[in-house]
Amino acid sequence: MSRKRNSRVLAAASLLLLTQCQGRSESDFTERVAARIREQNPRASVRVTAALTLEVERPDGARSTHSLDNLWKECGSRPTACGEPLERYVRLAAGGLPKVENAATLRVVLRDREFVAQMQAAIRGARSPKLLADSQPVLRPFVGDLLIGYVFDSEDGMQVASRGALAKLGLTEAALHDRALANTEAALEAIPYEPMEPGSSLRIVSAGDSYEASRVLLHERWRPIARTVRGDLLVSAPARDTVIFTGSREDVKGLRALAGRMSTEQHHPLSPAILRWTEDSWVVFDDASRR
Numbered sequence: 001m002s003r004k005r006n007s008r009v010l011a012a013a014s015l016l017l018l019t020q021c022q023g024r025s026e027s028d029f030t031e032r033v034a035a036r037i038r039e040q041n042p043r044a045s046v047r048v049t050a051a052l053t054l055e056v057e058r059p060d061g062a063r064s065t066h067s068l069d070n071l072w073k074e075c076g077s078r079p080t081a082c083g084e085p086l087e088r089y090v091r092l093a094a095g096g097l098p099k100v101e102n103a104a105t106l107r108v109v110l111r112d113r114e115f116v117a118q119m120q121a122a123i124r125g126a127r128s129p130k131l132l133a134d135s136q137p138v139l140r141p142f143v144g145d146l147l148i149g150y151v152f153d154s155e156d157g158m159q160v161a162s163r164g165a166l167a168k169l170g171l172t173e174a175a176l177h178d179r180a181l182a183n184t185e186a187a188l189e190a191i192p193y194e195p196m197e198p199g200s201s202l203r204i205v206s207a208g209d210s211y212e213a214s215r216v217l218l219h220e221r222w223r224p225i226a227r228t229v230r231g232d233l234l235v236s237a238p239a240r241d242t243v244i245f246t247g248s249r250e251d252v253k254g255l256r257a258l259a260g261r262m263s264t265e266q267h268h269p270l271s272p273a274i275l276r277w278t279e280d281s282w283v284v285f286d287d288a289s290r291r
Helices: 003-021 026-040 069-077 083-095 113-123 129-134 163-169 173-187 213-217 219-226 252-265
Strands: 045-050 053-057 063-067 106-112 139-141 146-154 157-160 193-195 203-205 233-239 242-247 275-277 282-284
Touching: 026 045, 026 053, 026 069, 026 083, 053 083, 069 083, 106 113, 106 173, 106 213, 113 146, 129 163, 146 173, 163 173, 173 213, 213 219, 213 233, 213 242, 219 233, 219 275, 233 252, 242 252
Parallel strands: none
Antiparallel strands: 045 053, 053 063, 106 146, 139 146, 146 157, 193 203, 203 242, 233 242, 233 275, 275 282
């Protein structure tokens, strides 16, 4: 089949998938995208690990985890324009994301230990010790049970920055961290937030760029926000796309309850931990020690 004809077939199949998925649940959408990836690459093993999350293992043994969150949102908000991104996503997931090991695209992200466990499970089947070592994600402790991770950001999605990529770039871990942090700060606008509801002392960061939690790592950007709350600034990042905050003399009970619920209900969960902003760092907030 010619490349042009193959492209038309793929586009038609993606359009059919889009039509079938309209009005359906996240789980339905995930299963149907998984089926399209299998059609595109019959030799690939595709497993649904959660709603809007897929794991793909290609014939060469390479594994990758794919989040459908952004695709789901785009197809929901612009259903008539979803065909092209859906087609591109299926093609990339079936054939593997192109490597974008460019230091200019590095970003910092927050991770939890569950993510680390999932990554370790995904790469455990690597076919050689070197591939296993190169596939290890680069991580560093942040605060509490949270970790700092690194990704390459491109128009086709985020790719985990692995130790193999670190070696190719010729960067030390410290240099990688500094570069990724500087890139993230340059790429993101000021922290946009609003009350959870009119009159509420609980505020939520709303950016819609999948880097809400990464903004917690931009320490100095929280300094002016700290001046707007009563007491100490308390922040929680219960999920990748969610950051909520209040003051220590405001609605701490509400913050704790909301963080706990969001960390179990939202996609890409992180931690219900509450962090307190200080001049130099974040620390885990302890109610008892502040009384």
